[in-house]
Amino acid sequence: MPDMMWRVGKHEGLGNIVMEQVPIPELGPKEVLVRVHRSLISRGSELWRRYVMPGPVDPRSMGYSTAGVVERIGAEVTWFAPGDRVSCTAPHAEYAIGDASAAAKRRLVHLPDDVPFVDGTFQPLVTSSLGWTAAAGIQPQHTVVILGLGLVGNLVMQAATRFMPGQLCGIDMLPIRRRLMEQLNVGEVIDGAARDPVDSVLERTDGQGADIVIDCVGGRAGVKSFEQAQDMLVSGGLLQIIGLYHDGPLPLDAAKMQRKRLIGGYLPDTDVHAMARAAMEALSGGLVQAAPLVTHRFPGNQAKEAFDLLYEHPEDAMGVILEWT
Numbered sequence: 313m314p315d316m317m318w319r320v321g322k323h324e325g326l327g328n329i330v331m332e333q334v335p336i337p338e339l340g341p342k343e344v345l346v347r348v349h350r351s352l353i354s355r356g357s358e359l360w361r362r363y364v365m366p367g368p369v370d371p372r373s374m375g376y377s378t379a380g381v382v383e384r385i386g387a388e389v390t391w392f393a394p395g396d397r398v399s400c401t402a403p404h405a406e407y408a409i410g411d412a413s414a415a416a417k418r419r420l421v422h423l424p425d426d427v428p429f430v431d432g433t434f435q436p437l438v439t440s441s442l443g444w445t446a447a448a449g450i451q452p453q454h455t456v457v458i459l460g461l462g463l464v465g466n467l468v469m470q471a472a473t474r475f476m477p478g479q480l481c482g483i484d485m486l487p488i489r490r491r492l493m494e495q496l497n498v499g500e501v502i503d504g505a506a507r508d509p510v511d512s513v514l515e516r517t518d519g520q521g522a523d524i525v526i527d528c529v530g531g532r533a534g535v536k537s538f539e540q541a542q543d544m545l546v547s548g549g550l551l552q553i554i555g556l557y558h559d560g561p562l563p564l565d566a567a568k569m570q571r572k573r574l575i576g577g578y579l580p581d582t583d584v585h586a587m588a589r590a591a592m593e594a595l596s597g598g599l600v601q602a603a604p605l606v607t608h609r610f611p612g613n614q615a616k617e618a619f620d621l622l623y624e625h626p627e628d629a630m631g632v633i634l635e636w637t
Contacts, residue, residue, distance in 0.1 A: 313383065319405035320615045320634075322362055322369035327623065329363065329616040332371065341388040342413040344398075344420065348636045351404045351612075352377040352433035355462060355622050355630070356530040360557035363619050375404035379423060379432030380636070386412070397423040399435035399592065404615060406636050419588045424596045430633055431595050434467070434602040438591035441467040441600070443579035444526065448552050450475035454523035457513055457544060458482040459537045461489040461501070463605060463631060464554060465528035470498055470600045472526075479516060483509045485533075486627055488607070496601055509537075513544040521546035530555035535562060542568040550575065606631035 314336070321332040339345050354377060362369050382396040389412045392398065401419045402408030410420035419439070423432045445468060450456055456477040458469045461484035469482045480499030484490050493501045502512050513522050521544050529537035534555040541551050542565055550573045553562075564574075579587070594600040610618040612634045621629050 317406040318613065319371055319403065320374045320612075321371050322365065322374060324366070324368050326366060327363055327620065329619045331613055331615065336407050337409050339384055339386050339409065341386040342411065343386045344382050344389055344392050344410045344412050345384040346378070346380045346398055346400050346402070346408040346410050347383045348378045348380040348400075348402075348406055348408050350379050350429040350433050350636065351375055351634045352437075353404075353618060353622060353632045353634065354437065355626075355632075356464060356555070356557065359619070359623055360531055363623055372403055376401050377433045377436050378402045378404070378408050379429040379435075380408065382410075383407075392420070392422075397425070397429075397432070399423050399432040399588075401436050404612070404634055406612065414585075419584055421585075421588045421592055424592065427592065427596050428603065430606060431602045432592075433633065434595065434600075434605075435588060435591050437463060437467050438471070438594055438600050438602070439584070439587045440464075440577070440579065441471040442590055442594065443587055444468060444552065444554060444577055445471040445475065447575065447578045447580045448472075448524050448526060448550060450477050450524060452476050453478050455479040455513075455517050455546075456481070456524045456526070457522040459509070459525065459527045459541055460484060460529035460534075460555060461486075461493045462528065462530075464530075465489075465526075466493055466496075466605060467600060467602075468526055468528055468554065469493065470496065471594070473498055474599060477524075481513065481516065481522075483512070488627060488630060492605055492630060495604060510540050510543045517546070522549060524550045524552070526552045526554060528554045530557050532559055534558045535560060538562045539565075542572075545572050547571045549573070553577065602631075606633055609633045609635055612636040
C-alpha cells in the first residue's frame with residue numbers, strides 16, 4: 313500500500329482547484345481507511361463555498377460524497393471489515409477516513425452489492441432529501457412544488473413521492489434539468505423560463521396556491537425564487553428553504569407570510585446513521601434514482617476541469633463524478 317495519496321485542494325484565487333500529493337491520513341482506533349472509487353461534486357456548496365472563494369479552502373471541506381472499499385480498520389472497529397463496500401462522507405481524494413463510532417457525524421454506511429459506487433456517492437444528498445421531505449409533513453391531499461431541479465431539487469422531488477401528494481410539480485429554468493427530471497417520470501415538470509412560475513402554480517390550484525413549497529434554488533437565483541415561493545403559497549401553507557449561498561439577504565415579506573409557515577432545511581431525525589441507512593435502502597430499492605442524474609465523469613486528477621465545467625456551463629452539466637480507481 314502506498315504512503316502518499318492525491319487529493320483535491322483549493323488554493324488562493326477564484327477557481328484555483330489543484331491536485332495535492334499528501335501522506336495518507338493516520339488511522340484512529342474507531343476509524344476505517346477507505347480506498348475511494350468514486351466521488352460526487354455537489355455543485356451548490358462546492359462551487360459557492362469552495363470554488364469561488366478568493367482565499368484557500370481547508371482540504372477537509374473539499375467534498376463530502378464518496379464511495380469505495382474499506383482497506384484497513386482501527387483496533388476498536390467492529391461493524392466494518394476490509395473489503396466492505398461503503399459510502400463515506402469525506403472529501404475528494406484517493407483515500408478517505410471514515411468514522412465508524414456510534415456518535416459519528418461524518419456518515420459511514422455499508423453499500424449493498426446491488427448499489428454501484430456512483431449511486432453510493434449520492435448517499436449524503438439522498439439522506440438529507442429524505443429528511444427534508446419528512447419534515448415538510450406532506451399529505452396525500454397536498455399540492456407540493458419544488459423550486460429548482462438541480463441535484464438537490466431533483467432528489468427532493470423523488471423523495472417526496474413516497475408520501476403520494478395529490479399534485480407534485482417541479483420548476484426550473486434550465487432545459488437540462490427539466491429533461492433529466494422528465495426522464496424519471498416523477499410528477500409534473502414546469503418550464504420556469506416559458507411562463508411565470510407563480511402563475512403556473514396558481515393556475516394548477518384554482519388560484520389558491522400550493523400547500524408546500526420547497527425552495528431548492530441556491531446562489532443569486534435563489535433571491536428571486538424565494539420571493540416567488542411566498543407568492544405561490546396557500547394560506548396555512550409551508551415554505552421550506554433548502555437553497556443556500558445567496559450572497560445577500562432574502563426578501564421576506566411579512567404581509568405575504570401571514571398565516572403561513574417558514575422553516576429552514578430542518579432534519580427531524582437526529583439519528584444520522586438511521587437516516588443514512590434509509591437513504592441506501594431508497595437507492596437500492598429504486599425509490600430514488602441517482603445514476604440518471606450523472607452527466608459527466610472525469611478522472612480524479614482532472615478535478616480542475618470538472619469544477620470548471622460545473623461553474624462555466626450549468627446548462628450542460630449536473631451530476632459530475634470523479635473516478636479514482
